[in-house]
Amino acid sequence: MTEVISLMEIDDDGNAGGDRSAKPINKGKSVAVPSDGKATPWVEKYRPQSLADVAAHRDIVDTIDRLTGENRLPHLLLYGPPGTGKTSTILAVARKLYGAQYQNMILELNASDDRGIDVVRQQIQDFASTQSFSFGAKASVKLILLDEADAMTKDAQFALRRVIEKYTKNTRFALICNHVNKIIPALQSRCTRFRFAPLDPIHVNQRLKHGQGSFHVTLFWILKFCWKYQYQYRLDVSESGLAALVRLSNGDMRKALNILQSTHMASKKITEEEVYLCTGNPLPKDIEQISYWLLNESFTESFKQISNMKGRKGLALIDIVREVTMFVFKIKMPSDVRVHLINDLADIEYRLSFACNDKLQLGSLIASFTKARASLVAAAE
Numbered sequence: 001m002t003e004v005i006s007l008m009e010i011d012d013d014g015n016a017g018g019d020r021s022a023k024p025i026n027k028g029k030s031v032a033v034p035s036d037g038k039a040t041p042w043v044e045k046y047r048p049q050s051l052a053d054v055a056a057h058r059d060i061v062d063t064i065d066r067l068t069g070e071n072r073l074p075h076l077l078l079y080g081p082p083g084t085g086k087t088s089t090i091l092a093v094a095r096k097l098y099g100a101q102y103q104n105m106i107l108e109l110n111a112s113d114d115r116g117i118d119v120v121r122q123q124i125q126d127f128a129s130t131q132s133f134s135f136g137a138k139a140s141v142k143l144i145l146l147d148e149a150d151a152m153t154k155d156a157q158f159a160l161r162r163v164i165e166k167y168t169k170n171t172r173f174a175l176i177c178n179h180v181n182k183i184i185p186a187l188q189s190r191c192t193r194f195r196f197a198p199l200d201p202i203h204v205n206q207r208l209k210h211g212q213g214s215f216h217v218t219l220f221w222i223l224k225f226c227w228k229y230q231y232q233y234r235l236d237v238s239e240s241g242l243a244a245l246v247r248l249s250n251g252d253m254r255k256a257l258n259i260l261q262s263t264h265m266a267s268k269k270i271t272e273e274e275v276y277l278c279t280g281n282p283l284p285k286d287i288e289q290i291s292y293w294l295l296n297e298s299f300t301e302s303f304k305q306i307s308n309m310k311g312r313k314g315l316a317l318i319d320i321v322r323e324v325t326m327f328v329f330k331i332k333m334p335s336d337v338r339v340h341l342i343n344d345l346a347d348i349e350y351r352l353s354f355a356c357n358d359k360l361q362l363g364s365l366i367a368s369f370t371k372a373r374a375s376l377v378a379a380a381e
């Protein structure tokens with residue numbers, strides 16, 4: 001029997017990433033409050049507003065929190081895969097440093113702005129070289145936030161070296177990127193580096209089951225947050241549904257929230273099946289069935305059955321290959337057979353990423369397994 005975890009969805013105040021100390025709904029008032037929660041993407045609605053809200057990366061967040069509290073913030077370089085909380089962390093730092101007035105004290109440039117050398121020479125220099133005052137702010141230094149800094153041109157990065165040093169007295173720079181190797185070494189050495197690793201799925205499950213202690217992943221935080229505000233909508237997530245969310249998100253919290261929201265829009269009950277249906281990923285039981293065909297049926301039969309299932313369920317061959325690979329890792333077989341099979345699967349995945357012919361690649365998948373089966377028989381004899 002699946003255990004059902006009840007979530008309460010907060011009401012949508014139409015304020016993207018808005019004030020999380022959100023006003024509780026006064027049920028007696030006849031104010032029209034949009035309550036379907038569908039207008040605002042949940043990734044923005046549930047963006048952590050303070051450092052304490054940022055899930056996982058406790059060591060990093062605590063260090064940054066301490067440095068911010070003591071007003072000793074160094075230049076920062078935050079890097080790591082998407083959806084791990086880099087931008088949210090730095091925005092929370094800005095809020096902590098400057099309070100509600102933080103927009104006046106930071107210059108935020110991201111990939112949607114032009115960030116060539118001219119911007120470094122004009123916009124950044126102008127902002128860094130002027131003294132700003134913000135009433136109520138705890139810090140006097142200003143913050144220049146360069147999000148997606150790996151997209152900055154090399155020239156701009158070179159020009160930034162001197163600017164960072166020149167204005168250290170009243171300005172701090174925070175560089176955020178996915179690929180740290182695209183940041184020139186000279187800039188890296190001027191900053192304190194923090195790596196935001198993908199969020200750990202084990203922590204999600206643990207936290208959701210036990211629901212106590214410091215939480216590591218936002219799914220738990222959402223639960224807590226939703227319980228706290230107790231609004232009208234109920235959202236049922238079964239344990240297996242939650243496990244599927246965690247599995248498919250691969251440590252990307254943004255992806256987890258997006259899948260959760262779209263599954264919620266598609267169905268009121270969030271089960272494993274609904275989650276997989278919503279993302280279009282093959283269900284574990286489909287993968288087991290496909291693997292069974294690959295390991296036991298003739299070439300023609302496997303081809304027919306897999307093609308049928310692909311068509312019926314709208315599965316993508318590349319997803320099947322990826323999941324079957326995981327299955328091959330799990331089952332028992334001599335390691336030399338496994339090595340060759342994985343190698344073949346990797347080649348198929350590579351070819352599929354270049355949009356090769358699906359039918360041919362499906363044939364190649366079955367052929368790889370046929371070869372592996374022959375090796376298994378030979379090994380047994």
Ligand SMILES: Nc1ncnc2c1ncn2[C@@H]1O[C@H](COP(=O)(O)OP(=O)(O)OP(=O)(O)O)[C@@H](O)[C@H]1O
Pocket residue numbers: 042043044046047048053054055056080081082083084085086087088089177178196217218253254257
């Ligand atoms: N550690 C986290 N704790 C809580 N929520 C998170 C965390 N990481 C990501 N999220 C959720 O995912 C959304 C996106 O996070 P954020 O913008 O901070 O990611 P990012 O690391 O900057 O990703 P990118 O590299 O793609 O810019 C947030 O709005 C928040 O809802």
Ligand SMILES: [Mg+2]
Pocket residue numbers: 086087088147148176
């Ligand atoms: Mg970001």
